Amino acid sequence: MKTSTSEGKHGIQWTAKMKLDYLNFTDDLTLTSHTQQQMQEKTTSVAAASTAGDLNIHKGKSKVLRYNTACNNRITVDAEALEDVKTFTYLGSIIDEHGESDADVKARIGKARAAYLQLKNIWNSRQLSTNIKVRIFNINVETVLLYGAETW
Template sequence: MNVEPLEETDSFTYLGSTINKNGGTEEDVKARIQKARVAFIMLRKIWRAKQIKTNTKLRIFNSRVKAVLLYGSETWRSIQKTLTRIQTFINKCLRRILHLKWTDKISNNYTLENDQATTHRK
């Protein structure tokens, strides 16, 4: 029987999540954001399509992109830095879906109904 010694490593991927020797979540969060970014980019034709309602685009975003982003997140430590990184990524995606520039200002009363009413008037 040939027995080879196990190689020691600082991190490895198991079931799509990065396991770190120190138990940190930083590498896993980075990898999840990158995978979600790829999923978001693959759907760019949908985000640009004017025939698809905003509500439908948001449902696609939640089911296809956020699902990839948050897979395994129940094992992450909830620290403010992690939560901020995730929320920043989500905000960037939503701005692209809604065709908003970073400098655009929207009141706190903005709703999807307002967006759809604007779309129908054009």
């Protein structure tokens, strides 16, 4: 992966001395570039490296999210255009075309609310102490709410 993405050094500026070329976790990969041309070159390079390693890119699952760009040229893999999207979820975090986390925060609150409501019988129970209820809340609701919060 490093070889196929770093030939042109077309990542986004991460720190004063470092660029972020890609994010990689198991079988999830995110490529980053400043221009459409750089992204197409990087995508083509990754596709070639994948083919050489007997791996397939699932074009139906591959998406393009454009941030702060007016260019609408399509990114392609093997002459097939990839779908442009306004938001996508990567490792549980919602990313949008404006670089904001509002949608992710709202989704987390909704999931935490659902987790809270599923435990309604526990909250209404007179047999459980407040201490036990707080522990159950921290384990079953708070963890859902704060999952991925470090990305906000």
